[in-house]
Amino acid sequence: MTTGLSLWFFAVSLVASALGGMLGMAGGIFIVPVLTTFGGIGVHEAIGASIVSVIACSCSSAAPLLKRGLTNVRLAIVLETATTLGALTGIVLNGVLPVSFLFLFFALVLLLSAYQMLARRTATAPVTATNGEKWASSLRLDSSYRDDVTGERVPYEVKRLPVGMSLMYGAGLVSALLGIGSGVLKIPAMDTALRLPFMIGVTAAASAGAYFVRGDIVPAIAGPVALGSVVGALVGARGLLLLSNERLRTLFVTVLILLASQMLLRAFGIHVFQRSE
């Protein structure tokens, strides 16, 4: 453990979490590619550090949202049954799948995330529905949020709960498998319009607990990464007000595509940036 390396982990995590925080998600999606590509860290150790970063990020940024009543904790706990079950599957797969597959799958998720980011330009409010309303109303999941512009409370209904649960299972699986926040795979409109930070670290806690006892979370890496994430999440929340959405999206998509190409090369055993020890 050296001061220089610890500062580098801290800085990487700070920038990743600040960038993620500006877009309302954890910075885990950036941390694994950067640690494995430029830091020479093993993929499992990088995933371990990243999943701690996801918890640190989401916990530090969720408190203000909860205080302002922008969350729906009843819906959160229902969806968390699906995300945590998905996480259990992800933990099993993470332990048995070959490393090259993890890199390949990571590249695909990065590209999907870039596509979603571009698609958000046309995203609209998610109120379309068929069934599943009975569950939602019997569990009293419908709620309201305060509109920042008008200051009025806007009521909304939770629709298609079974479909949502299936998607959340997949999001939980990918989150645990790759050490990223499940926000990456949430329906963008739900994320932006309804402001439901469903997980607040619970999905990540399911896999982090397993990786902690498995020995994949190395304090020398995860410690500075966790600290950087807390600071980064705070910086990101403030940066949200400074940068325009359009510029931010362009930056985000460019970084995602660059990291995806790096991960694809790693999947095929090509190391462009070999760290000298």
Add this chain to the structure above:
Amino acid sequence: MIDPEAASTRLDTLLARILQYGTWLASSVVFIGVATALFGAHNGIRMSQMGRSVASCGIALFILMPIVRVCAMCAFFAFARDRRLALIAAFVLIILAAGIGLGRVQRRTLR
């Protein structure tokens, strides 16, 4: 009869406090651990190992925070006699415990 909106605000405030104070506590412990380990790197292996152990405790606190949040929700719903939501929260806690159990099994079998 408990006003659902007031109950929801109370729960949100409780969870916000858990996350806010929890983040401060976990961050402080990790910081002390990392600083001690770095100091120990120049001043002795024992101190470096102690720092890593403290940092590890801080990381464990970060992981525990969302679990404590679910425990608080479970207790809150049970207290408010919202039996179904309390059971759902308890189910999430069981899954979280299963995740830790799975990690222990993998530690023995995969390494």
